[in-house]
Amino acid sequence: MDILTLTLVDAIFRNRGVRQAARAEGRSPSTVSSALSRLEAAIAVPLIRRQGTTFILTLEAERRAPMLAQTVASIQALLETAAPGRAEVPQISIEALTRFSVTAHRGSIRGAARSLGIGQPQLTRQLGDFERRLGAELLARTASGVTLTATGRALLPHAEAVVTGWETMARAASDRFKRDISTWRLGTVMPLGHESSIARMLSNLTAHWAREQARHPLLISSHTADELMLGLKTRRFDLVVIDHVKIPRDFFWAEISSAPLALVGDAGVMASEPSIPELLRKYPLALPSLQSGIRQEAMRFLEATLGPEAANIPIIEVDSIPVIINLVADHRYISILPQPSLVRLPFSFRHISLAPDHLQRLVLAWRRSGLPDGLIEAVRHSVLTDEATSKATEAENPPAR
Numbered sequence: 001m002d003i004l005t006l007t008l009v010d011a012i013f014r015n016r017g018v019r020q021a022a023r024a025e026g027r028s029p030s031t032v033s034s035a036l037s038r039l040e041a042a043i044a045v046p047l048i049r050r051q052g053t054t055f056i057l058t059l060e061a062e063r064r065a066p067m068l069a070q071t072v073a074s075i076q077a078l079l080e081t082a083a084p085g086r087a088e089v090p091q092i093s094i095e096a097l098t099r100f101s102v103t104a105h106r107g108s109i110r111g112a113a114r115s116l117g118i119g120q121p122q123l124t125r126q127l128g129d130f131e132r133r134l135g136a137e138l139l140a141r142t143a144s145g146v147t148l149t150a151t152g153r154a155l156l157p158h159a160e161a162v163v164t165g166w167e168t169m170a171r172a173a174s175d176r177f178k179r180d181i182s183t184w185r186l187g188t189v190m191p192l193g194h195e196s197s198i199a200r201m202l203s204n205l206t207a208h209w210a211r212e213q214a215r216h217p218l219l220i221s222s223h224t225a226d227e228l229m230l231g232l233k234t235r236r237f238d239l240v241v242i243d244h245v246k247i248p249r250d251f252f253w254a255e256i257s258s259a260p261l262a263l264v265g266d267a268g269v270m271a272s273e274p275s276i277p278e279l280l281r282k283y284p285l286a287l288p289s290l291q292s293g294i295r296q297e298a299m300r301f302l303e304a305t306l307g308p309e310a311a312n313i314p315i316i317e318v319d320s321i322p323v324i325i326n327l328v329a330d331h332r333y334i335s336i337l338p339q340p341s342l343v344r345l346p347f348s349f350r351h352i353s354l355a356p357d358h359l360q361r362l363v364l365a366w367r368r369s370g371l372p373d374g375l376i377e378a379v380r381h382s383v384l385t386d387e388a389t390s391k392a393t394e395a396e397n398p399p400a401r
Contacts, residue, residue, distance in 0.1 A: 042170065096129075261353075
């Protein structure tokens with residue numbers, strides 16, 4: 001890493017754009033963009049998002065911006081100390097600042113070279129190049145070693161502040177990289193809520209994993225079915241729990257559970273019409289988007305039940321199951337949801353089971369490159385545990401119809 005890169009990225013943060021930063025710093029946009037890429041690669045985290053012409057700092061960039069600004073302030077103080085009034089930032093590496101600091105404290109180029117594990121001639125050349133780039137003499141060579149000049153003494157605290165600032169960012173990146181490469185990533189369809197079967201399965205999995213695989217963190221995140229398959233293809237996820245069985249041939253998969261789907265609504269709504277077609281015609285239907293497995297199965301049911309009329313049924317798309325639940329509970333909507341999960345909801349819902357072939361089928365899918373048996377078995381164990389719990393709950397609390 002070098003001080004020019006840090007300065008240019010700080011300018012991007014302050015000016016909220018690469019081109020704006022390029023104009024402010026008198027550099028080409030390609031130079032500024034390259035600086036951003038170097039820093040992102042060095043700290044192993046994206047710092048900006050581009051959406052068309054819109055430039056957005058990531059949350060991680062917002063968090064790091066004050067630390068970077070403080071480091072750049074030290075860079076500016078260092079340059080001002082070396083050459084007052086200098087406008088251009090030279091390309092000086094953090095390594096050069098570190099070697100200058102070590103030499104200053106050792107009082108000897110030979111001793112510093114030994115401490116750094118490099119040759120004395122190499123260090124001598126690097127220190128000379130460092131002074132030339134700064135435009136200032138920092139070390140006075142004597143027969144007994146080296147001493148700091150007045151400029152060197154004034155500059156040393158700023159150099160060490162820059163090194164400390166960068167090491168703080170780099171250390172966090174190193175820790176995150178080590179954690180990332182040991183983390184297994186599981187993507188899953190969105191649970192209905194904290195009491196749903198999927199939520200219980202995931203909590204069982206997390207507890208089991210913490211006991212059995214403590215050295216390998218597990219990251220779980222919820223998405224739509226399309227997003228999960230894309231994440232599996234791009235290696236964002238190692239394993240996904242998805243709610244359909246149309247899995248591409250380049251993946252392994254295994255069905256882990258299935259649940260019947262039901263048309264659900266408030267008790268008063270469901271009692272107001274004698275048949276499913278009449279309910280669908282009278283009340284607004286809230287469903288997840290077409291990216292979800294539930295929606296795909298719901299559309300198959302609507303087409304089988306209503307025929308061509310299904311295309312005219314108004315559907316409110318909401319990729320948030322809790323929001324759909326509240327629409328059903330409070331706003332006289334109806335929906336199609338997994339039947340076993342309804343028994344745990346704290347509402348006066350009634351439901352009508354769909355035909356036996358309309359199911360939410362949960363499937364494990366993973367790349368053919370393979371996964372550790374422990375990860376797959378932990379998921380299977382969690383599913384079996386939740387199925388036993390679900391059957392006991394349904395036996396004790398039969399759903400109203």
